Amino acid sequence: MSFNEAFKAIADPTRRKILSLLRTGDLTAGEIASHFDMQKPSVSHHLKILKQADLVQDRREGQHIYYSLNTTVFQDLLRWFYDFVEKGEKHGEE
Amino acid sequence: MSFNEAFKAIADPTRRKILSLLRTGDLTAGEIASHFDMQKPSVSHHLKILKQADLVQDRREGQHIYYSLNTTVFQDLLRWFYDFVEKGEKHGEE
DNA sequence: TAGATATTTAGAAAACTATCTAAACATAGA
DNA sequence: TCTATGTTTAGATAGTTTTCTAAATATCTA
Numbered sequence: 001m002s003f004n005e006a007f008k009a010i011a012d013p014t015r016r017k018i019l020s021l022l023r024t025g026d027l028t029a030g031e032i033a034s035h036f037d038m039q040k041p042s043v044s045h046h047l048k049i050l051k052q053a054d055l056v057q058d059r060r061e062g063q064h065i066y067y068s069l070n071t072t073v074f075q076d077l078l079r080w081f082y083d084f085v086e087k088g089e090k091h092g093e094e
Numbered sequence: 095m096s097f098n099e100a101f102k103a104i105a106d107p108t109r110r111k112i113l114s115l116l117r118t119g120d121l122t123a124g125e126i127a128s129h130f131d132m133q134k135p136s137v138s139h140h141l142k143i144l145k146q147a148d149l150v151q152d153r154r155e156g157q158h159i160y161y162s163l164n165t166t167v168f169q170d171l172l173r174w175f176y177d178f179v180e181k182g183e184k185h186g187e188e
Numbered sequence: 189t190a191g192a193t194a195t196t197t198a199g200a201a202a203a204c205t206a207t208c209t210a211a212a213c214a215t216a217g218a
Numbered sequence: 219t220c221t222a223t224g225t226t227t228a229g230a231t232a233g234t235t236t237t238c239t240a241a242a243t244a245t246c247t248a
Contacts, residue, residue: 011105063194063245078175084168136207157215
């Protein structure tokens with residue numbers, strides 16, 4: 001939910017790779033897991049963290065659960081970085 | 095040095111607050127520490143992590159050590175987020 | 189409803205991180 | 219060179235995170 005949760009979610013390389021995979025299109029939990037040298041429950045854990053941070057959404061289609069990017073939070077984060085690059089005036093953080 | 099180090103550095107709220115403080119201008123380690131309810135060695139530790147991630151630079155002026163933002167890494171991070179918002183084509187991560 | 193497949197939840201172990209206190213190091217000025 | 223001030227380093231501890239295996243839940247098909 002919070003800004004902080006999103007930053008922490010993105011701090012992990014496995015989760016960033018998941019996000020990158022989802023840029024190419026929606027994927028099931030199993031398809032995502034197949035890209036990693038890691039057990040499925042571990043990947044499921046990472047997906048849960050991304051979901052809690054609102055960076056991804058999930059939907060069930062029969063037996064499968066599809067994951068997709070939610071770009072609205074990325075826009076907020078983008079803004080945070082932009083403000084640093086612009087070196088503008090003081091701003092409040094969370 | 096790496097992208098990953100920068101993401102991990104930014105994942106901590108204390109460190110994000112330090113970065114925000116530095117947007118208003120360069121500050122000494124002591125001035126930075128005065129903004130936190132935390133012992134100086136702890137703040138020094140956070141500064142070290144920000145420095146290793148190349149998000150800040152430091153310079154000594156006599157007894158004081160001044161910290162300042164290094165916006166070049168912010169630009170790289172900005173780009174990473176931008177690519178998600180744009181939903182462009184596949185890209186490589188680190 | 190039974191069996192197969194997809195995914196998550198639970199609980200535990202190992203690794204990592206943030207914080208503290210005490211001590212060390214660096215500089216300035218008497 | 220001695221002392222005061224500013225800052226970091228070292229080492230310990232508590233809390234958090236990542237990963238694993240085993241078990242549970244959900245859906246589909248026969």
